[in-house]
Amino acid sequence: MTPRSPSVNEELRRRSRERILEAAVEVVGQGGFEAATLADIARRAGVARGLVSYYFPGKRPLLQSAVHRLMHRTLAAALEREPRTEDGAERLARAIDAVLGLAVDRPMVMRTHMAVILQDEGFVRCEEQQQLAFLLRDTVERYGSEDVERDYPLLRALLMGAVVAVLLPGAPMPAARLRAELFHRYGLAWESGAPPDGGPPDGAL
Template sequence: MPRSATVNQELRERSRERILAAALEVFAAKGYEAASISEITEAAGVSRGLVSYYFAAKEELAAELLDRWLDGIAGILTIQGSPDERLAGIIDGALMAAATTLPIQRLAITLMMQPTTHDVFARVEADKSVRVSQVEDAIRSVFAARGAADPAVEEMLLRATLEGVTVKLAIYRETFPVEDIRRRLYAGYNLPTPAAPLPISSPQVDRLRAK
């Protein structure tokens, strides 16, 4: 009996998701530049032709993953509450994302920073310009409501700080004191002390060392 159009669509979506998951796994293990389509094909357990059907080039795989990363950042648009509660939610959301989705965070950082792949990031960011602006404006509105003299600068500083934390967490994954950093950020913005720690590993250390 022939499969229905709905079943075929579901199978196609599963295959596409499997390829993207494999690409992220290979990019995380080998780095974007060193990763090959053949390795991604093998990790996904699909034919090379199927990979090519969905993604004509490795760059398209990276672009799709970056696209999803930017959509994840846009999750802050749903945070409700007072300005202080929204700022706390932005900080906590960024730290949780950094700790729990490290492979895609690392990929984004790599593509942003490497001269040979920066253009890939720039193109995705340009395609998502409206969404990115909405995120920036949401953060700026929080700082404006808190009486900041220059909400735009505060937004850029906060994002730079949180992205720096993500870089450090990528390097020192097993020894980075996320909770201590979180509480310091809260104090720096005069937010109430968190009532409970985030549900992620956060060792107490006085020096960062890779393991």
């Protein structure tokens, strides 16, 4: 048998890692973080348990990488959907809607993610997080920021705060209200992005 080339081996490793990240989102989304095990994730991904540990030192960094990948892919799809646009305001509107949409559509995953990054171990910097950061920074720059180093972290913080507000147990805020506030802050038209049905909330500016 002819040995596989380095490029083929690299592609196989990339695919295995992708399957693990997808499986982590699925398993945590169904049963929560505490109930999920690396063995469960390996079974869902169709890989050996040891391969999960080879790529990720533990469940916490695996989850963060998996959710950052989910956010990156969701954001990229929103920014590049048809009709394609280079308009900075429209792209910012799409970014806000993509992140808020994840809080609404994937509440278990996003609530777990926020809880994990607020614990002592903190924020994990990984390849997926860097890809997400690049898209958000690019969005801020295209929007017309004169100080991306200041405005990118602020947008990130506002989006994180909005996600927490949507998911807050016992006192959630409606995503449409949060969207209206963010759109007002950035001077975005309600009709931009992917507006929810029903129009802006009563009293929204």
